[in-house]
Amino acid sequence: MKINVLTLFPDMFTPLTTSMLGRGLDDGKWQLNLVNFRDFTSDVHHHVDDSPYGGGAGMVLQIMPIKKALDSLKNKGKVIITAPQGKTFNQKMAQDWSQAENLTFICGHYEGFDQRVYDLADEIVSIGDYVLTGGELPTMSMIDATVRLIPGILGNDASPVEESFAHGLLEYPQYTRPENFQGMKVPAVLTSGNHQKIAQWRHKEALRATYLSRPDLLEQYALSKEEEKMMTEIKREEDQT
Structure with a gap:
């Protein structure tokens, strides 16, 4: 399995390279591709956000750098966005996703995405009825829950069954x-x-x-x-x- 993550903060994903998931990376049982979509901006200041049309507090992530980052991926698979309005993540989703060859997560920040970014996703998923500063922590939780179900990751194939x-x-x-x-x-x-x-x-x-x-x-x-x-x-x- 290859997992792509579009994020402004790739350094946050270090925990996924440790412990059993880290050994799985080293053994080639799964791959993690971190993509900083700031690299796909077109202005000299590398802006990824802007003020919302119609006014309002905060800044909204623009569609252009995210769409370009997605287009750069050879195999996206299922595209997933973490957001409060999504359906609640559960073990059944983790089991289904663990069978996929490719998954792509898009991590939000600030006041959320331009609505057209949500239209690029196959699934919008939440980890609970509370708000975090960004989508990185929910994405790591879902990746952990999914990857640990890949045969050989835990070392004991009976563990996730029980x-x-x-x-x-x-x-x-x-x-x-x-x-x-x-x-x-x-x-x-x-x-x-x-x-x-x-x-x-x-x-x-x-x-x-x-x-x-x-x-x-x-x-x-x-x-x-x-x-x-x-x-x-x-x-x-x-x-x-």
């Missing part, structure tokens, strides 16, 4: 040594060696975590008969605590 949101539920609790720390013990089932019971426990605890922390996810989740039984037990157990 984690939160992969199947519509939050992840079950996990434990490691010591088995008993200051009276806080690992659930006995996890040390039993009975893999069927461990799997059942994990699934039930994933349901419990979702019920307690993100009940909205369960509204979109089709419970099986066995899961309905688990949920009845969970609600009874929680009412008793």
Whole structure:
């Protein structure tokens, strides 16, 4: 996969070159192409923004340097803009995007884009109902969520399958040594060696975590008969605590 990022601040993307994503870059599992669209301006001062027609506060990013930067790319793939008015990013989007050969992100700044820039995008996406100073941080979050799903990036292909949101539920609790720390013990089932019971426990605890922390996810989740039984037990157990 090759990811292009159009940004005024390419140095902000250093975190993507570290840790597991950085190793993936070194191994050629994905590529990151940072394009400063200030380089595509035509005036001597390299202006990328201007005051809005009709008046108003702030400055608006011009379409010309961004369109030229896009046209310079050999393979754009899906073009994505981060903006508050976009649909909310989620794990399903990350999974879909991870199958692509090319993705291009456009990072905004100042008071946003000339509307004609939005018309160049295939998708407008938000990471939440709040405002940041620019699109770089949301773009990095979405790249991280997407690239980590590429086979070989995490080193354990089972990891992204088992984690939160992969199947519509939050992840079950996990434990490691010591088995008993200051009276806080690992659930006995996890040390039993009975893999069927461990799997059942994990699934039930994933349901419990979702019920307690993100009940909205369960509204979109089709419970099986066995899961309905688990949920009845969970609600009874929680009412008793």
